[in-house]
Amino acid sequence: MIRKVTTEPYADQKPGTSGLRKKVSVFRQPNYVENFIQSIFDSLEGFQGKTLVIGGDGRFYNPQVIQKVIRMAAANGFGRALVGRGGIVSTPAVSHLIRKYGAYGGIILSASHNPGGPDEDFGIKYNIGNGGPAPEGITDAIHAHSERIERYLTLDAGDVDLDAEGRTIIGDMEVEIIDPVADYAELMQTLFDFDAIRALFESGFRIRFDAMHAVTGPYATEIFEKRLAAPPGSVVNSVPKPDFGGHHPDPNLVHAKDLHDLMMSDDGPDFGAASDGDGDRNLIIGKGLFVTPSDSLAILAANAHLAPGYAKGLRGIARSMPTSAAADRVAARLGIDCHVTPTGWKFFGNLLDAGMATICGEESAGAGSDHVREKDGLWAVLLWLNILASRRQSVKDIVVEHWASHGRNYYSRHDYENVDTAAAHALMQALRARIEELPGTTVQGLTVRAADDFAYHDPVDQSTSEHQGIRIRFEGGSRLVFRLSGTGTSGATLRVYMERFEADPARQSIDTQQALQSLIAAAEELACIRNHVARDVPSVIT
Ligand code: G1P
Ligand code: ZN
Numbered sequence: 001m002i003r004k005v006t007t008e009p010y011a012d013q014k015p016g017t018s019g020l021r022k023k024v025s026v027f028r029q030p031n032y033v034e035n036f037i038q039s040i041f042d043s044l045e046g047f048q049g050k051t052l053v054i055g056g057d058g059r060f061y062n063p064q065v066i067q068k069v070i071r072m073a074a075a076n077g078f079g080r081a082l083v084g085r086g087g088i089v090s091t092p093a094v095s096h097l098i099r100k101y102g103a104y105g106g107i108i109l110s111a112s113h114n115p116g117g118p119d120e121d122f123g124i125k126y127n128i129g130n131g132g133p134a135p136e137g138i139t140d141a142i143h144a145h146s147e148r149i150e151r152y153l154t155l156d157a158g159d160v161d162l163d164a165e166g167r168t169i170i171g172d173m174e175v176e177i178i179d180p181v182a183d184y185a186e187l188m189q190t191l192f193d194f195d196a197i198r199a200l201f202e203s204g205f206r207i208r209f210d211a212m213h214a215v216t217g218p219y220a221t222e223i224f225e226k227r228l229a230a231p232p233g234s235v236v237n238s239v240p241k242p243d244f245g246g247h248h249p250d251p252n253l254v255h256a257k258d259l260h261d262l263m264m265s266d267d268g269p270d271f272g273a274a275s276d277g278d279g280d281r282n283l284i285i286g287k288g289l290f291v292t293p294s295d296s297l298a299i300l301a302a303n304a305h306l307a308p309g310y311a312k313g314l315r316g317i318a319r320s321m322p323t324s325a326a327a328d329r330v331a332a333r334l335g336i337d338c339h340v341t342p343t344g345w346k347f348f349g350n351l352l353d354a355g356m357a358t359i360c361g362e363e364s365a366g367a368g369s370d371h372v373r374e375k376d377g378l379w380a381v382l383l384w385l386n387i388l389a390s391r392r393q394s395v396k397d398i399v400v401e402h403w404a405s406h407g408r409n410y411y412s413r414h415d416y417e418n419v420d421t422a423a424a425h426a427l428m429q430a431l432r433a434r435i436e437e438l439p440g441t442t443v444q445g446l447t448v449r450a451a452d453d454f455a456y457h458d459p460v461d462q463s464t465s466e467h468q469g470i471r472i473r474f475e476g477g478s479r480l481v482f483r484l485s486g487t488g489t490s491g492a493t494l495r496v497y498m499e500r501f502e503a504d505p506a507r508q509s510i511d512t513q514q515a516l517q518s519l520i521a522a523a524e525e526l527a528c529i530r531n532h533v534a535r536d537v538p539s540v541i542t
Pocket of ligand 1: 017343345364366484
């Protein structure tokens, strides 16, 4: 029986860069989840009788929320729910399921790379029928609904057994529990040369994939160990846990330090990789060399034609504004466009749908292509493996050759996490106020060529997104970007992005932080970071 429940709005249900992300304790307040889910449904039209895909990254509170979503989807009139066994589906796999089965949309329960557990983070994100994150028009409508919600619809029904594959009916809706891995693995097999990659492993090539006790464990075990015959044990931390084993499932050099240390040792494997909580990010480390995500995007784009799925070449590349210009150089060489979008995967969707880009990426360890409408961690790893299987060179040789032929974009991001929100906004405001006077001035020996507050005009839907980060460009191709994170759950996070171009191969092997020294000093001089946010050093350097 459908039940109409009276409720009152919560003031803070504004979706950020990737949906609504808060502490678990916030989501556990009475009706908090229900209000948000109903606000999603009330912002949509025409889903009666249609399919909704539901999946999560396995974090704490995932099963409870999935049951709520199932009951509410049935009460609101969806005809079918496709749910991953155990409530687990990676974000790129949700995107694929929506597309493959022509679903109306999907709900992803994840806080991505943020930690999980009763005192940690949770998140809810809505994806539209193209498989990608809802665009701003929809997320704004969801927020507006959440501010005036008076009732939600649910069903008086018991829990669905999420662990048993098969079909059940609740209300007038069919719930189908499916194998979360099979469809995705099949898709990967259409894009990459699995025989060549298997031959690479058979030749003795070794991989270590760290699933960080998050969603990619089952996917990586099936694909790398079963289908590609990598030795058992190649995938580590492969069992998803509600608290990710107490770690941050964030594939960076801080949280995947063990993997990094192993890859820097003499007896490490040939290739190291990791993914995050929900499986959309990637970390790539060769023997003795960490590949920055910006370089990885450029190298994947330059070599994509070696994989069957991209043998016809790329239609275009897209990168987020803070991502380095290494991809732009590849695009120029290939004679295709490189689109520059604001941070967040949702801006790539229109370009992919319109056939204006084939490969997209962000400096924050995200890369993907038009095979889905999300970034895809395992896709990036498989494309690397396909390239390695085809070129039969080490990761390091491929990267160094790439720098020699295209130039090197030294790149780093400094994050100041959980700083005072008002102070962070004051820092940005102070910089913004000086944008017009900066060009022509010299800071730490660097002359400012241009400065702006990045605004994006979407060439497909003609929408405009403003205040997407302050960009300061210097003579010679160096650049600083300042922006505030849209995904944090406590305080504010200031991100400072530094980039310097070096064309001369003889000067391309300097330590990154060393190479960026004057830019780091210029960032401090321009933004007075220490004074504003009362921190001497960044919390994370990537
Ligand atoms: C961060 C990353 C961004 C990414 C997003 C979701 O957002 O910077 O590139 O798309 O997470 O994974 P931010 O916290 O910077 O707003
Ligand atoms: Zn993620």
